[in-house]
Amino acid sequence: xxxxxxxxxxxxxxxxxxxxxxxxxxxxxxxxxxxxxxxxxxxxxxxxxxxxxxxxxxxxxxxxxxxxxxxxxxxxxxxxxxxxxxxxxxxxxxxxxxxxxxxxxxxxxxxxxxxxxxxxxxxxxxxxxxxxxxxxxxxxxxxxxxxxxxxxxxxxxxxxxxxxxxxxxxxxxxxxxxxxxxxxxxxxxxxxxxxxxxxxxxxxxxxxxxxxxxxxxxxxxxxxxxxxxxxxxxxxxxxxxxxxxxxxxxxxxxxxxxxxxxxxxxxxxxxxx
Amino acid sequence: xxxxxxxxxxxxxxxxxxxxxxxxxxxxxxxxxxxxxxxxxxxxxxxxxxxxxxxxxxxxxxxxxxxxxxxxxxxxxxxxxxxxxxxxxxxxxxxxxxxxxxxxxxxxxxxxxxxxxxxxxxxxxxxxxxxxxxxxxxxxxxxxxxxxxxxxxxxxxxxxxxxxxxxxxxxxxxxxxxxxxxxxxxxxxxxxxxxxxxxxxxxxxxxxxxxxxxxxxxxxxxxxxxxxxxxx
Numbered sequence: 266x267x268x269x270x271x272x273x274x275x276x277x278x279x280x281x282x283x284x285x286x287x288x289x290x291x292x293x294x295x296x297x298x299x300x301x302x303x304x305x306x307x308x309x310x311x312x313x314x315x316x317x318x319x320x321x322x323x324x325x326x327x328x329x330x331x332x333x334x335x336x337x338x339x340x341x342x343x344x345x346x347x348x349x350x351x352x353x354x355x356x357x358x359x360x361x362x363x364x365x366x367x368x369x370x371x372x373x374x375x376x377x378x379x380x381x382x383x384x385x386x387x388x389x390x391x392x393x394x395x396x397x398x399x400x401x402x403x404x405x406x407x408x409x410x411x412x413x414x415x416x417x418x419x420x421x422x423x424x425x426x427x428x429x430x431x432x433x434x435x436x437x438x439x440x441x442x443x444x445x446x447x448x449x450x451x452x453x454x455x456x457x458x459x460x461x462x463x464x465x466x467x468x469x470x471x472x473x474x475x476x477x478x479x480x481x482x483x484x485x486x487x488x489x490x491x492x493x494x495x496x497x498x499x500x501x502x503x504x505x506x507x508x509x510x511x512x513x514x515x516x517x518x519x520x521x522x523x524x525x526x527x528x529x530x531x532x533x534x535x536x537x538x
Numbered sequence: 539x540x541x542x543x544x545x546x547x548x549x550x551x552x553x554x555x556x557x558x559x560x561x562x563x564x565x566x567x568x569x570x571x572x573x574x575x576x577x578x579x580x581x582x583x584x585x586x587x588x589x590x591x592x593x594x595x596x597x598x599x600x601x602x603x604x605x606x607x608x609x610x611x612x613x614x615x616x617x618x619x620x621x622x623x624x625x626x627x628x629x630x631x632x633x634x635x636x637x638x639x640x641x642x643x644x645x646x647x648x649x650x651x652x653x654x655x656x657x658x659x660x661x662x663x664x665x666x667x668x669x670x671x672x673x674x675x676x677x678x679x680x681x682x683x684x685x686x687x688x689x690x691x692x693x694x695x696x697x698x699x700x701x702x703x704x705x706x707x708x709x710x711x712x713x714x715x716x717x718x719x720x721x722x723x724x725x726x727x728x729x730x731x732x733x734x735x736x737x738x739x740x741x742x743x744x745x746x747x748x749x750x751x752x753x754x755x756x757x758x759x760x761x762x763x764x765x766x767x768x769x770x
Contacts, residue, residue: 273637336623344621
């Protein structure tokens, strides 16, 4: 059933986001064509349009996560979704997976846009890039940069951080929408939902910052390796970059707890209007 | 054997009691009318039976189970509002039901969509209200469910359309299953009921076999008028 739920959830949510992805594809094609012409202004306009499309894709995706969750569970479509022969936990899991997928896709799209614009600029201004590259070589910056394996490890950790952050956002949104649509609060769901979101966001940030500050566990990037250290941020002298992980770990656990609670409310306290 | 068992059911919205100490059982294979004026608690009772409302007191059992994933697999529910998303077309809706309900007859649904003049590629947002209601009913009646719960299937329809809908229900429900129809339009449907439940002010006022009513020389509609003129 989970696979079928994901399939239909993807189809439903694609309506919000697919058009923006099509727009990006068209603009990219236009930008590719401007490479053949000498009209620089067209290329510049395409770059601006691409940045804008990427930014809009992220915003549209984040908003559609909220709208889709509300519409399919607490709007009139809730009568269809909530009477499906599946457990609420399975329903919730399918929504988390699909929302997560779309958010990752929107950020991946932004990444792709940055690469495309960079490649385009490099192609159009090869002389400047050679100059910058020479300047970097002469300055000796490359010698203190981390090795390739360190960069890969760093990217893996950054990906893990991104996963936790996206999961936290999705979980906060689902919890907020669900609680705001319980019987006692559903008279003013938008206002109360906003306050609830602000509340859990503040708790997450405050506790996360305190834990990061007081729990001596850091992820560190050196020139030839990445490593964890039981020391405060800033105390690891040889590290190029030091990041306190206690706050992020708390966010992950907090988000998971809220998601479980959301499942409990959906299972036991749902009150469809 | 009873397909629905409700005991000491109570549901309030704040201080307002919507259902108060409701007790009844419905045997398998019967066609039951859930009757009462607008706002008497019929839809709330149906939402509880279908698992859309959980915060109530008392016991509710469908086929000996509390409302949940199993009961949803054996209950075909028609809400009193259009519940399919606007972007869907009849073929999407049929695919959706076919994916989730093992008892859904896809071929029959496709045939009925054609027979009733619906375009399987037309989006719901461009359909008339009547066409949407037809589609909703087709989807529900093409399941071989143990229990059909139809909330106001005749509401807002003209007499010709009511007759069409009733025939659609009678011709298509699985004969060994139970049908619970909520309505306040008694005259049109009383011919199909075996049993009637009448609710007023959140209380179950009448729970009677239709034959018992007729033995007293009355019609269901007459009893309805008596009960509700008294209850109001």
